[in-house]
Amino acid sequence: xxxxKWYGFLFLATLCLxxxxxxxNNTESxxxxxxxxxxxxxxxxxxxxxDRGDLTGYDIDVVKAIFAKLxxxxxxxxxxxFPSVLAGLDSQRYQVGANNYAMNEKRKEKYFYSDPIFxxxxxxxxxxxxxxxxxxxxxxxxxxxxxxxxxxATALETYNQQNANNPVKIVxxxxxLLPVLQHxxxxxxxxxxxxxxxxxxxxxxxHLNLKIxxxxxxxxxxxxxxxxxxxxSKSAKGEQLTQDINDGIQKIISSGELSQISQRYFGxxxxxx
Numbered sequence: 395x396x397x398x399k400w401y402g403f404l405f406l407a408t409l410c411l412x413x414x415x416x417x418x419n420n421t422e423s424x425x426x427x428x429x430x431x432x433x434x435x436x437x438x439x440x441x442x443x444x445d446r447g448d449l450t451g452y453d454i455d456v457v458k459a460i461f462a463k464l465x466x467x468x469x470x471x472x473x474x475x476f477p478s479v480l481a482g483l484d485s486q487r488y489q490v491g492a493n494n495y496a497m498n499e500k501r502k503e504k505y506f507y508s509d510p511i512f513x514x515x516x517x518x519x520x521x522x523x524x525x526x527x528x529x530x531x532x533x534x535x536x537x538x539x540x541x542x543x544x545x546x547a548t549a550l551e552t553y554n555q556q557n558a559n560n561p562v563k564i565v566x567x568x569x570x571l572l573p574v575l576q577h578x579x580x581x582x583x584x585x586x587x588x589x590x591x592x593x594x595x596x597x598x599x600x601h602l603n604l605k606i607x608x609x610x611x612x613x614x615x616x617x618x619x620x621x622x623x624x625x626x627s628k629s630a631k632g633e634q635l636t637q638d639i640n641d642g643i644q645k646i647i648s649s650g651e652l653s654q655i656s657q658r659y660f661g662x663x664x665x666x667x
Contacts, residue, residue, distance in 0.1 A: 426465075426466060426467060426468040427466060427467050427468070427631070428467075428468055428469075428470070429461070429467050429468065429469045429470075429489045429490060429635070430469075430470055430471075430472055430487070430488050430489055430490070431457055431469055431470070431471050431472070431488070431489070431490040431491070431492050432471075432472050432473075432474055432478070432479040432482050432483070432487075432488035432490070432491050432492070432493075433449070433451075433453065433454065433471060433472075433473060433474075433479065433491070433492045433493050434473070434474065434475060434476040434478075434479060434493055435449065435473045436476075436570060436571065437494065437570075437571045437592060438451065438571075438592075438595075439451055439452055439592075439595060439659045439660070440452045440453045440493070440494035440512075440592075440622075441453045441454055441492060441493060441494070443473070449471055449473060451659070452494075452512065452655060452656070452659045452660070453492040453493065453494060453511070453512075453622075453624075454471070454492065455655050455658075455659075456492075456511050456512075456646070456652065456655055457469070457471075457490070457492050457624070459642075459646045459651050459652070459655065460639055460642035460643055460646060461642065462642075463641070463642040463645045463646065464638050464639075464641075464642050466638070467635075467638070472488065476493065476541065476543070476568075477542075477543065479491045479493055479625075480501075480543070480625075483504075483505055483625060483626075483627040484504065484627075486627050486629045488627060489626065489627050489629065489631075489632070489635060490624055490625065490626055490627070490635075490639070491505075491624065491625035491626075492624055493625075494512070494589070494622045495507075495622055495623050495624070495625050496514065496545045496617070496618035496619065496621065496622050496623070497545075497618045497619040497621065497623065498545055498548060498618060500548070501625070504628065505625045505626060505627065505628055506625070506626040506627075506628055506632050506633065506635075506636040507623045507624075507625065507626070507636075508623050508624040508625075508626060508636060508639050508640055508643060509623070509639075509640045509643045509644070509666070510621035510622065510623055510666040511621075511622060511623060511624060511643060511652070511665075511666070512621065512622040512656070512664050512665070512666070513620060513621055513664050513665065513666050513667075514589050514590075514591075514620045514621060514622055514664075515589070515590040515591070515608075515614075515620060516587060516588070516589060516590065516609055516613075516614050516617050516618075516620065517587075517588060517589075517590045517593060517606045517607060517608050517609060518530070518533075518585050518586070518587060518588075518606075518607040518609065519575060519578055519585060519586040519587075519588050519593050519604050519605075519606065519607075520578065520584065520585050520604065520605060520607060521578060521579055521580075521581055521603060521604060521605075522603045522604060522605050524581075524584065524585075524605075526584075527584065527585055527607060528607060529607070529609075529610070529613065530553075530609060530610075530613035530616060533550075533553070533562050533584075533585060534557055534560040534561070534562065535560050535561075535562070535563070536562060536563065536584035536585055537562070537563040537564075537565065537583045537584045537585075538550065538562060538563070538564060538565070538583050538584065538585050538586055538587070539565045539566075539567045539569065539574050539577055539583050539586070540564060540565075540566060540567070540587075541566070541567065541568060541569075542566050545617055545618045546586075546587040546588070546617060547564070547566070549587070549616050549617040549618070550562050550564055550587070551564070552616070553616060565583070571588075571592070571596065572596065572600060574586060575588075575593075575596055575600075575602055575604060576600075576602070578604060579602050579603050579604055585607075587617060590606065590608070591660050591662075591664060593606060594606070595660075621666060624639060626639065647665060647666065647667075652665040652666075653665045
C-alpha cells in the first residue's frame with residue numbers, strides 16, 4: 395500500500411470511529427429520561443439568580459447532586475413565576491418543582507413529595523421596637539403581607555377560620571421578600587412568618603432593624619412540618635421518579651454531600667437526619 399492510500403485509510407478509519415462515538419453518545423443521551431425542574435428563582439438562598447444571570451441556590455445544588463446519582467435522567471431547569479411552577483406540575487410540563495416547599499395537605503393531594511431536603515425552623519419577624527408580639531397567639535388582629543399559596547398564607551387562613559372574632563389581617567402580595575421585610579421594619583405591617591435561616595440572612599445582608607420571635611413546637615405545627623421538599627408531578631412516571639429522587643437524597647445524606655451544601659449556603663448543617 396502506498397503512503398497516500400495509507401493516510402487515506404487512516405482518515406476514513408478515524409472518521410468512522412468519531413462518527414460511531416457520536417452515534418453512541420446520541421443513542422445513550424436519547425435513552426435518558428428528560429426531566430424539567432421548575433423554580434421561581436426566589437427566595438434566596440434556596441433558589442436565586444446571581445449577578446451573572448446564573449441560577450443557583452441551595453435547592454438548585456441539591457437537585458444537581460441528587461441527579462448526579464441518577465444517570466438514567468437528564469435534567470434542565472426552567473425559571474418561571476411561583477404560581478406557574480405549580481401550574482406546570484399540574485399540566486406535566488414540569489416534572490419537579492424546587493422552591494423551598496414545605497408540607498401542605500392540599501398540595502399533597504395533587505403532587506408527590508420527595509423525602510425532606512432541608513430542616514426548617516419557623517419564626518416571626520417583627521420590628522425591633524415592636525413589643526406586642528411575642529408568640530403566635532399575639533398575632534390576632536395584627537397585619538401581615540403574604541404571597542397567596544405559600545404555607546404561611548395557608549396557616550394564617552386556617553387560623554383565621556378558628557379565630558373569626560379577631561382574625562389576622564392578611565394582605566396578599568406578589569412582592570419579593572426584601573420589600574416585604576422592609577414593610578415590617580417600617581411598621582407598614584406588623585409581622586412576617588418566615589424561615590429562621592432566611593430571616594437571619596436577610597437581617598445580616600440588608601441590615602434590617604428586625605428581631606426574631608421563635609415559635610413553640612405547637613405553633614410551628616400550625617404552619618407545616620419543619621422540613622422542605624421537592625414536589626414531583628403526579629404523572630404516569632411520577633411515582634418511579636419520586637422513588638429514584640428519594641434514593642438520590644439518601645445517598646447524598648449518607649455521603650455527607652447534603653451537609654456540605656448546607657454549610658456552603660448557611661454556614662450550618664440544616665440537612666435532615
